[in-house]
Amino acid sequence: MSADRSEILQGTLDLMVLKTLDTMGSLHGYGVARRIEQISEEALQINQGTIYASLVRLLQKGWITSAWGTSENNRKAKFYSITRSGKKQLNAEAESWERIASVIGRVLRAERG
Amino acid sequence: MFVFVRMFASKIRSWISRRREDREFRQELAGHLEMLTHENIRCGMSPAEANRIAHVRLGGITQLQETNRELKGLPMLETLVQDIRYAFRMLRKNPGFMAIAVLTLAFGIGANSAIFTAVDTLALRPLPYRNPERLVTIGSREAHHPEAQEWISAPTLFDLQDGAQSFSAVAGISPVWNNIVTGRENAERLESLYVSAGFFPMLGVQPAIGRDFRADEDARTKGANVVILSYAYWQRQFGGNPAAVGQTLSVSQIPFTIIGILPRDFLYLGEPVAGTPSQIDLWMPLATNPLIARPRNVRFLKGIGQTKDGVSVAQAQQEILRMGDAFAKQFADSDAGLEFGVAPLSASVSGRLRPMMLLLLGAVGFVLLMACANVANLLLTLAGARGKELAVRTALGASRLRLLRQLLTESALLSGLGGVAGIAIAYGALRGLVALAPATLVQGRTIHLDARALLFTTAAVLVSALLSGLPPALRILSADAGIGLRETGRGFTGGHHRFRSALVVAQMSLALALLVGAGLFIRGFVKLLDVNPGFDVQHVATFSTQVPVTTTSTVPQVVALDRALIDRLRQAQGVREIGAVSRLPLLGTSLGSTLTIEGRSFSAQEYRSIEYRVASPGYFPAMGIPLIAGRLFDDHDDSNAKGVAVIDEAAAQQFWGAQNPVGQHIKLGPNPEKQDWITVIGVVGNVHHVGLEALPVPEVYRPISFSALGSPIIVARSEGTPAALLPVLTSAMRSYNSALPVYNSFSMETLVERSVAQRRFLMTLLSGFACAALFLAAIGIYGTISQSIAQRTREMGLRIALGAQPRDVLKMVLAQGMQLAALGVVIGGLSAAALTRMIRSLLFQVSPFDVGVFFVAAITLCAVALFACFAPTLRATRVDPLVALRHE
Helix, strand or coil: CHHHHHHHHHHHHHHHHHHHHHHHCCEEHHHHHHHHHHHCCCCCCCCCCHHHHHHHHHHHHCCEEEEEEECCCCCEEEEEEECHHHHHHHHHHHHHHHHHHHHHHHHHHHHHC | CHHHHHHHHHHHHHHHCHHHHHHHHHHHHHHHHHHHHHHHHHCCCCHHHHHHHHHHHHCCHHHHHHHHHHHHCCHHHHHHHHHHHHHHHHHHHCHHHHHHHHHHHHHHHHHHHHHHHHHHHHHHCCCCCCCHHHEEEEEEEECCCCCCCCEEEHHHHHHHHHHCCCEEEEEEEEECCCCCEECCCCCCECCEEEECCCHHHHHCCCCCEECCCCHHHEECCEECCEEEECHHHHHHHHCCCHHHCCCEEEECCEEEEEEEECCCCCCCCCCCCCCCCCCCCEEEEHHHCHHHHCCCCCEEEEEEEEECCCCCHHHHHHHHHHHHHHHHHHCHHHHCCEEEEEEEHHHHHCHHHHHHHHHHHHHHHHHHHHHHHHHHHHHHHHHHHCHHHHHHHHHCCCCHHHHHHHHHHHHHHHHHHHHHHHHHHHHHHHHHHHHHCCHHHHCCCCCCCCHHHHHHHHHHHHHHHHHHHHHHHHHHHHCCHHHHHHCCCCCCHHHHHHHHHHHHHHHHHHHHHHHHHHHHHHHHHHHHHHCCCCCCCCCEEEEECCCCCCCCCCHHHHHHHHHHHHHHHHCCCCEEEEEEECCCCCCCCCCCEEEEECCCCCCCCCCCEEEEEEECCCHHHHHCCCEEEECCCCHHHHCCHHHEEEEEHHHHHHHHCCCCCCCCEEEECCCHHHCCCEEEEEEECCCCCCCCCCCCCCEEEEECCCCCCCCCEEEEEECCCHHHHHHHHHHHHHHHCCCCCCEEEEEHHHHHHHHCHHHHHHHHHHHHHHHHHHHHHHHHHHHHHHHHHHHCHHHHHHHHHCCCCHHHHHHHHHHHHHHHHHHHHHHHHHHHHHHHHHHHHHCCCCCCCCHHHHHHHHHHHHHHHHHHHHHHHHHHHCCCHHHHHHCC
8 A cells, every 4th residue: 555655656756856847947956856845835745855766767767868067056966857758758647647636536526425 | 668678778877887876876965965954054044953954854865875776776687696696605615515516417418408419400400401391202112011111113203293283393312223433533332313303403402513403304214414413522533623513424334424513511311212321422313214214113213292382291192192092093003002101301301210319308308307406405405504594684584585586596506507517518428429329320410519509508507497496495495484593503404304305216216217218228239139130240241342334234244244253252361151142131121022922812912022132152151141941042053043042931931831932933023924933942041131120021032143233242251350351352352353343341240230320329328328317316315315414413422322333323324215215216116117118119129117127227226325325324323422412
């Protein structure tokens, strides 16, 4: 049960990272983590470190790329950006996410009613 | 799908540069922490507080690094590398163990690879021709003579070529009855075949130089005198000069133009139709065979056909049978009672070898099984010593699967090393095998390790890894981890005794089965060598030659040549008796003839076939063939030579029974009405003409004055050894007429040896495997008993301390070993009895349940087991009770 749940969360996090990189362009790990926290209005309390597992998975699938650059405080940092296949994947995933969400929502409402 | 490939590639890249990736990730995290700390400070925290909170927010650095490594790496590969490294360390710590295990496996795997390679080349691989599965042999024989060779006549061949719809081509092959002398330099006799023009295209073979036969050079009965040479002969005689094409070769005084040279790797693998396994040197158009215009009752051709694409052998067979029926009606005189047959060419080439080859493969497979059992036993011993370590690892949470993988990696490593060494062993063994193998078996094929052999070796390695590694691994893992922790030093070993015993019993059974198999073959072989061939093997030498016959020679002229030659050789030093014959014994059946007896009518079904030889008067005394009744030929038979014949006892028995055949009148051949009566003048002893293992068949001898020998086979009985006589005969031939060739010269002992060479080869290999099995079984039982005694040192000490005599201890331990051996003998005996039934067809006059063989095998095995148990047992009796009790 717990394994299933973490898997869902993993997928969700990957999707959020992908979306973040899509809207923000190139970002380092810290930036991605901060952005997700802000957007979710601090509702999502994650260890910022888990972002990195997500980034590795997306890199391996070829949906994002990485390059070393310089951060705003003049430090060397790794910047991530979405690739074309990543964008395609994001569209597909977002669509299916919305569909599932609406289905689940309908089911839950029906049960309540 | 594509994503997986990309992920895998990326993982491999990361794994290769994993150190750099690790360093970069640390930098990345450090940067992250710094940014987070800055942010916290900006929010008003003290630097120390900011740093602490940053660490909390990010999560444990070590844990993150671990996750990152896991994600990026190849966990499977990493543990594998770890396992292999660990296994290497284990084995390095036990070099003796490692050497024994690797050598045992190398021996087993090497022997298997070598035998597989030989078996594969000789009997399993498709023939080296184009579309070999479409090539079939077509033949016919008299229905009541099923053991006879299959032949067809020239008119039948033409009918098949014209009428058979199932075939895209039908060719005839004909051996050359009259041997050939070339006119170049020294007279030389060459193996030659007449073949249809369509023969080489059918096999997908093209001459390397020059051209193939044209259709007009083999137009039914009208042929052109052209010849294609083998690559080997071309190299030998023409030094590989391409200008040989176009030159003429005098073949039996007839000039033939050389038109082509066959490719170097071309092998004729058909049945040795010329009666010899050596490769064919000359190929001539079938139409140049003098027999080609003979009628249907002269059957001298081997038919070979290529079925049309999509036509099965069964369909082709159906059609040929239908055609055969039609021939029988249309040509009742010659074709009635003939039975046609179609069989894949591969069956005639390798089919007869297959049972023997599979037996070898099975036997050597047993040896590998035994080697695996020994290594399993060794691994178990090693694991015993490591019981504590494994128990600790289990207790610390290593999963069973992980430990299983670890143990299997060790056995795989051993098998892999064994495989590498095994290939070296196989290489050497194959060379020995090829040197040992009789020429009739190898037929000029090259046997060497190739990709298929390596593939087989790999499979053997994997099987060995599983067989030697899995049983002990499962055994160890099923043992209770707690015991290992509690018992100091001894680890798991205590519980393995039964398992080990089972391994020993299995080994004993396998060894017994192999011993019985080898024993049956040895017994059969001894019986075979005991068979009296019907002639003097010890004192007779033979060689073949040719007398200078021309196309205009008359029979009396050739007879005079034969006589002059024999008379001249009789003068040679050391010759006691000398004679000539048309064909030596032990060479299988020849064409034979049909017997007609005066005053008797045979029904169509009745057996009336008789083998046929031409012999000079001196042949019988020279060969030591005894006269049973009547008289032999003499030189006075000239006047009425056509009218006399000598028969053997088998013929007398078969056709006359108790009656005296001497003085009876017979006719020979399929058309008796055209012939004169022949008087039987004598009966001689039986000779094993077909082979030692076949019963003597009815035989009729005619005098040379009736059928002169153009290529007589001379047999000479020597005063001394036949080997000493051979050079004397050769020089006598030289001084008589140096233009006459001398070939196939050997002693009768050689002839007998050649006829049993295949059996001897099989028996030698099987005996070798049985010895190896015996050795492995001895090691197995030795190891198990030693181990068991080592474990029971304390018990032994106690017993001795309590007053047991060394004799009692000796008895106890030996009894334990012998129990295992006895159980193995019983199980092995039963399985052997089940297995030997399958080799019945390969045995000569030995029952597959021969009690003597089973008994001797069982005694041998028990004796070896007893011997193997003795050393560790003696050690047990010398246990010092004080030392033993302090043990552990």
